[in-house]
Amino acid sequence: MAMIRNHLSTIIISILTAAMGVIAAIAFGKMHHPEVLYPSASLTSKGMLSDYFDGITGTNGDTEVYLYDSGVAGGTALLCGGTHANEAASFLSTVVILENLRVTCGRVIIIPRLNNSAFTCSDPMEGFPSSYEIPTKNGTRVFRLGSRVTNPLDQWPDPLVFAQYPSNQQLSGFETRNINRAYPGRPDGTLTEKVxxxxxxxxxxxxxxxxxxxxESSPEVPIVNVIVYNEKYEDIAMNAVLGLEMAGLQFSPETSPKNFHGLSxxxxxxxxxxxxxLMETSNPSMGRLRGETNVDLVLRGDCDNYKKAKETGALRIAYREETGEPIEHRVGRHIMGFIELINSYNYYYPEMQIVVENLPDYDMIMENGVGEYLKN
Ligand SMILES: [Zn+2]
Incomplete structure (x- = not known):
């Protein structure tokens, strides 16, 4: 009798395990389907990153490149979202720009998923949701929340110690899949280095x-709400910070450390x-102090743990006690930073102008929500 019962429980546990495996496989498989984007009417052509280096053709590192050419001679801007696919506002701000942008002088190139492979998995043991929904006028859009680093299915194993190329700077092995440690990359390197x-x-x-x-960064990281600039271009950064200040948005200018290699x-x-x-917004869902990790935390950015930490004054953190760090605030900051840095660039390079129009400003996004500026 006891043996039959044992057999029965073994069969039941096996069936349950298999069912959970199937459910997990379906969820994981879904992460390989990129969300559909709806570029504005100003789009002139669409290509792939492999058009510029065919060593990534057919890999999960290849990614879409959108070109907006005004046809009027001027400069060229490149906007990249999704370096770290777990940073929702990085991708979402890029999508809002991609779906609304009008360029009347020069060109804008947009790469919304810079590390495409990182959008196909999430970070294990972190409890992150794998997607989130944004309501729009015509229905709901679903966006993936990926990983900070390249999918291990695309690049494995990690070395114990990662020696950055070509600086030979030593970092933890995990960082070998972080594309913001991989520049300038190399044509015969890992997938991350190739991208x-x-x-x-x-x-x-x-x-x-x-x-x-x-x-985006966790609120306790000192580089939150900054504009990081290469020291050669301090004037442009400072001028933009002033412009943003006048619009009521505080950004700290931060010079790129000379000896920290591999970063954009x-x-x-x-x-x-x-x-x-490089711009960072404050995202409590990424921090170590966070409470329950769910879509609500990703989108509303409201967390009691951070509220308490801020109240105690024990930590110097970028967290707004009254309102938290909602996605509208984070996307609004990124878009305003993009606009003001281009304005500042135009001031210093009037012969190579880039004129961007039709983008929602911070107040519009705060008032109407991000979904108002997404198509369907
Ligand atoms: Zn990041």
Whole structure:
């Protein structure tokens, strides 16, 4: 009798395990389907990053490149979202710009999923939701919340110690899949290094003048709410910070550390002629102090733990006690930073103007929500 019962429980446990495996496999498989984007009518062509380096053709590192050419001679801007696919406002701000942008002078190139592979998995043991929904006028849009790093299915195993190329700077092995440690990359390296190499090629081949890398950080990290600039371009950064201050938004200018290698604001500036800027917003769902990790925390950015930490004054954190750090605030900041840095660039390079129009400003996004500026 006891043996029959044992057999029965073994069968039941096996069936349950198999069912959970199937459910997990379906959820994981869904992460390989990119969300549909709806570029504005100003889009002139769409290509792939592999058009600039065919070493990533057919890999999960290849990603879409959207070109907006006004047809009027001027400069070229490159906007990159999704360097870290777990940073919702990085991707979402890029999508809002992609779906609303009008360019009347020069060109804008947009890469919404810079590390495409990182959108196909989430970070294990972190409890992150794998997607979130944004309501729009015509229905709901679903967006994936990926990982900070390249999918291990695309690049494995990690070394114990990662030696950054070509600086030989030593970092933890995990960082070998972080594309914001991989620049300038190399054509015969890991997938992450190959994608980084392709980004350098697009900047060079398209003669990019100004380039943006959008990010989010946990509230306790000191670089939150900053504009990081390469020291060669301090004037442009400072002028933009002033412009943003006048619009009621406080950004701290931060110079790119000279000895911290592999980052966009360092290597794009050193290996190409582009003027690079990196912006960070405060995202409590990414922090170590966070409570329950769910879609609500990702989108509303409201967390009692951070409220308490802020109240105690024990931590110098970028967290707004009254309102939290909602997605509208984070997307609004990124878009305003993009606009003001281009304005500032135009002031210093009047012969290579880039004129962008039709983008919602901070107040509009705060009032109407992000979904108001997404198509369907
Ligand atoms: Zn980041």
């Amino acid at each position: 980084a190499y392709a980004i350098i090629q697009i900047i060079k081949k398209e003669n990019v003048n100004i380039a943006f890398d959008l990010h 604001h360092r290597e794009w500036g050193d290996y190409t002629n582009a003027i690079p800027f």
